[in-house]
Amino acid sequence: MAERRPYPSDLSDARWALIEPVPAAWRAERRRSALNIGRPPEHDLREIMNAILYVDRTGVQWRYLPHDFPPWETCYGYFAKWQKDRVFAQLTGVLRRLLRQQEGQVAEPSACVIDAQSVKTSTSVPAAGQGTDAAKKVVGRKRSIVTDTLGLLLAVLVTAASVQDSAAGTHLVDQVAASHPVIRKVWVDGGYRQHLVEHAATLGINMEIVQRTPGTRGFTPLPKRWTVERTYGWLMFHRRLARDYETLPARSEAMIHLAMADLMARRLTGEATISWHDSISQDQTPIPG
Template sequence: MTDQEWEVIRPLLPPPRQGRGRKWEVDEREILNGIFYQLRNGCIWSDLPTDLLAWQTVYKYFRRWQRKGVWQQIHDQLRQSVRVSVGKNPHASAGSIDSQSVKNDGKKGEVYGFDGGKLIKGRKRFILVDTLGLLISVLMINANCSEQKGGVFVVHKMAPADSGSLQLIWVDQGYQGENFARVVGQLCGATVEVVKRSEAGFVILPKRWIVERTFGWLSQNRRLSKDYELLPEMSEAMIQGAMIRLMLQRLGGQQEVI
């Protein structure tokens, strides 16, 4: 991270634990550097470069922040900051849902399935993004989960503040139907709009390209080329970490908001 990016995220990190005994001191900036390196390059934890902190320390902090909800809080606060920086309300009023089936690396875990349409064994990523393509909610589930079921779950996982502001959700034809629209309306009050294809072949669909672009951003991180995590909550944290890195670059001045 650059100095500018570190100044953005430093206030969002949890304060050092208070208590008796020897104070444990660790460079949290190097912790984040290790996490972002692993995400970008896709290496296993034990292959982190030796000029960073010990991989056990980096993993311990990543797992601790995930369990305590710190990673989620950092992500959501950065998303609000990015939205405010481009003149938008901190909480989105419109969003888009889509899914992506990904292979696993042999560690099946409890959440595992087969997507008969894509012929992929592994898991399915459901994401809900705002009109900037920033992540509102993410869900990792078995690959044989239907689009509508996963869409309902990812809406249900939204933070209350986001749920209260969302008014419109764009989806593709895999989510069409009165039952899905009714359940989404009951969960967050949003209206579901199905964006249908108008002609054969490749066509850039209005509003739908935004969520596809987010999947493109995620694919720039080799750790997300497959689902390498045993626990689905760790997979979700990895996706949040990739978006945290992206938002830090924008807020730090390295990347323009598209």
């Protein structure tokens, strides 16, 4: 079979070298634990990852994957298995540590930022998994993320939009305290309540609520917190995240981890991220940040 023409979302050799160890270790472990090893895998891991990135980057439905990728059923099957086994979260962690070290930081952060974003959902999302964010007037889901001070993802939680920021924040603070025990400082906005500050204190984390200056109108970057807002902007380079299309919240979280992994891999290798309008002009714009 002739080699297919590459898509802009395809992994370069340099980015695949960074990403390959994680899915390769997953496949090796699956084969070791199988009762009957059987025939070797039919499809190349790199092509499967390229197909999943294509979905995340372009927003196309799985059934609309171009035919020169492996069958869509195979690609979706791998995505579902990798989500369940937290392969995307592992990949985010590996790349984040590498990027922090490249930026002259220690591998594990000591401070972080939490923020939430409400987004509309597609018809594939069950009504029971949606809600209304009264403050934002959005019916759908809420993405709550934790980033380090460079804006790199530490944790993500997807809930109904009606879930209060503090409720999601409690879950995320517990998760961060368990997986990143050196964190001692976290910044949040005024949507988070005092009881969350007190809960964080019981975990040895100093939580600071960064308030807007009274009388300020329009968008104004807030000290310390602007980095997490910039991260949401980075993630929007992936059209699959412009709306929540995933039936399961855990699949939404996996798509966010994958988008961040893609961004970090490009930043590590110095490659450009093509924005939506650049697909027309063919100009390549360096990754923000």
